[in-house]
Amino acid sequence: xxxxxxxxxxxxxxxxxxxxxxxxxxxxxxxxxxxxxxxxxxxxxxxxxxxxxxxxxxxxxxxxxxxxxxxxxxxxxxxxxxxxxxxxxxxxxxxxxxxxxxxxxxxxxxxxxxxxxx
Amino acid sequence: xxxxxxxxxxxxxxxxxxxxxxxxxxxxxxxxxxxxxxxxxxxxxxxxxxxxxxxxxxxxxxxxxxxxxxxxxxxxxxxxxxxxxxxxxxxxxxxxxxxxxxxxxxxx
Numbered sequence: 293x294x295x296x297x298x299x300x301x302x303x304x305x306x307x308x309x310x311x312x313x314x315x316x317x318x319x320x321x322x323x324x325x326x327x328x329x330x331x332x333x334x335x336x337x338x339x340x341x342x343x344x345x346x347x348x349x350x351x352x353x354x355x356x357x358x359x360x361x362x363x364x365x366x367x368x369x370x371x372x373x374x375x376x377x378x379x380x381x382x383x384x385x386x387x388x389x390x391x392x393x394x395x396x397x398x399x400x401x402x403x404x405x406x407x408x409x410x
Numbered sequence: 411x412x413x414x415x416x417x418x419x420x421x422x423x424x425x426x427x428x429x430x431x432x433x434x435x436x437x438x439x440x441x442x443x444x445x446x447x448x449x450x451x452x453x454x455x456x457x458x459x460x461x462x463x464x465x466x467x468x469x470x471x472x473x474x475x476x477x478x479x480x481x482x483x484x485x486x487x488x489x490x491x492x493x494x495x496x497x498x499x500x501x502x503x504x505x506x507x508x509x510x511x512x513x514x515x516x517x518x
Binding site: 327329336338393398 | 447453454459462464500505506507509512
């Protein structure tokens with residue numbers, strides 16, 4: 293079955309960087325886009341980035357431009373999210389999810405909790 | 411504006427029908443997708459392209475759209491339907507994804 297399994301929780305200090313991984317299985321990795329979405333505690337969903345694993349093309353939400361990068365490794369069918377210059381506002385659960393029709397997404401990874409604290 | 415507005419909360423008794431709306435200018439021209447997020451879990455796609463159900467989603471979940479408002483309808487509501495529901499579109503003019511603010515469904 294289709295699965296997206298994310299890396300474990302991380303704690304970072306303000307100003308630091310983070311990298312989250314999303315290991316996929318059960319489908320053709322290059323046939324589906326990957327999206328990254330985050331959710332602060334008690335808040336709604338916030339879209340961050342999109343990548344086409346086949347071409348490597350990316351799109352980033354304007355809010356994160358210059359701080360965010362997403363990449364994929366076709367050999368290991370893994371996607372990565374990098375976020376730099378972290379602040380406490382970046383404390384959130386981060387999700388990867390597979391793009392399907394018309395940019396709907398599913399399934400989702402289990403989430404990676406990132407805590408930014410001094 | 412590319413915001414999607416949702417009513418913060420809806421309450422319904424078991425067996426009744428819940429309607430959750432999503433409004434915005436993008437709704438008129440873009441496909442609307444809906445997600446269910448139970449407490450402590452990752453979101454799950456329940457409707458895509460305004461009204462289509464992924465495999466495994468009960469027929470009790472249906473969707474419609476008129477003008478700038480999309481509606482997720484849950485018939486014969488069950489306790490397990492208690493969750494947050496988010497609408498989503500891909501803004502093709504700006505090339506980015508937009509989520510609604512979310513609606514918390516409480517089953518009384």
